[in-house]
Amino acid sequence: MWARLDPDADRPKQLVAALASGNASRALELGTETTATRAELEKALAKAAQSPENLAAAFLDLNRLVAHGMDRVAAFRLVADLAQPYPGVAEAHFAVALAGYATGLTDRAVVTASRDEVEAALKLKPDWDRAALLKGEILGKDSPSTAIAWLESFRATHPESKAVAGALAQRYIGEKRFAEARAVFEALRKSDPENRDLAFGLAAIAIQMKDWATADVIRNRLKALGVVLEDRADGTIWKLG
Numbered sequence: 576m577w578a579r580l581d582p583d584a585d586r587p588k589q590l591v592a593a594l595a596s597g598n599a600s601r602a603l604e605l606g607t608e609t610t611a612t613r614a615e616l617e618k619a620l621a622k623a624a625q626s627p628e629n630l631a632a633a634f635l636d637l638n639r640l641v642a643h644g645m646d647r648v649a650a651f652r653l654v655a656d657l658a659q660p661y662p663g664v665a666e667a668h669f670a671v672a673l674a675g676y677a678t679g680l681t682d683r684a685v686v687t688a689s690r691d692e693v694e695a696a697l698k699l700k701p702d703w704d705r706a707a708l709l710k711g712e713i714l715g716k717d718s719p720s721t722a723i724a725w726l727e728s729f730r731a732t733h734p735e736s737k738a739v740a741g742a743l744a745q746r747y748i749g750e751k752r753f754a755e756a757r758a759v760f761e762a763l764r765k766s767d768p769e770n771r772d773l774a775f776g777l778a779a780i781a782i783q784m785k786d787w788a789t790a791d792v793i794r795n796r797l798k799a800l801g802v803v804l805e806d807r808a809d810g811t812i813w814k815l816g
Contacts (some may be wrong), residue, residue: 606738616657634666638673651685665699669706670691674801676709676720680716689713704729704736711742719750737763744776746775753784771797 605771616637623633628780637657641650654674658667675689690713696706726743730736740759747756757780764773774793781790 596736613657615652616653620657620661625728627664630661630664631666634661634664634670638677640676642677647674648682648685651675655688660717662695663694663699664701665706667705668696668699669709671708672696672709672713676713676716680713686713686716702733704733704738707733707736707739708742711739715746719746722746723750737766748780748783751783753780756780757784 617783620630620633623629637654638650641653643814645653651671651674655671658664658671661667671691672689672693675685675692678685680686680689690710693706693710693713697703697710700706707726711722711726711729714725723743723746726739728744730739730743733739740763740813744756744759744763747753747759757777760777760780764777765769767773774797778790778797781787781793
């Protein structure tokens with residue numbers, strides 16, 4: 576579809592060719608999914624290592640490639656082995672942690688390894704909110720409160736991270752800490768006052784808190800932004816149309 580919409584673009588042609596040929600090394604370079612052997616992956620990573628940017632991108636795509644047709648635990652072990660020669664690459668540690676998370680974290684050894692690897696990624700890139708989010712997910716498997724504490728601490732030092740703020744708000748909602756979730760959404764909305772998703776999120780929280788007045792105010796704001804709303808029969812709760 577991409578190739579048809581943009582006939583002059585080279586990248587979709589390369590992607591299609593890589594998939595059609597089953598060339599895993601080329602597919603990894605391009606960020607596609609296909610079956611790959613360990614040797615092919617090692618070769619592709621070694622080639623990507625000629626450029627720090629390419630190597631980082633290759634590790635961020637690695638899980639999608641090895642997970643294709645492979646047992647999750649086996650994929651985790653393979654990713655860990657492939658990442659071993661690259662201890663100074665944050666994305667390599669992130670890839671291992673992500674592979675561990677994908678197993679479901681039912682094995683304590685995998686849990687420990689995943690935590691260690693995401694910590695290593697954050698040590699190399701302390702401002703990386705994607706790694707911060709993954710750490711929150713890993714911690715949340717054992718303890719939602721520990722995940723919340725981590726996200727709160729990261730947000731305190733990185734207030735510009737909207738992704739972490741959003742994840743924190745969702746964690747608050749999951750624990751029915753609606754007032755704290757609303758405070759996070761309100762802070763986000765100050766920098767993006769016309770964001771409809773944030774407005775709807777605030778309204779949903781207001782409804783959970785039975786704050787009908789606030790919900791109605793936000794409803795009117797959404798209408799002003801052109802969002803179609805629909806009343807329920809009882810006239811008390813509304814939703815996006």
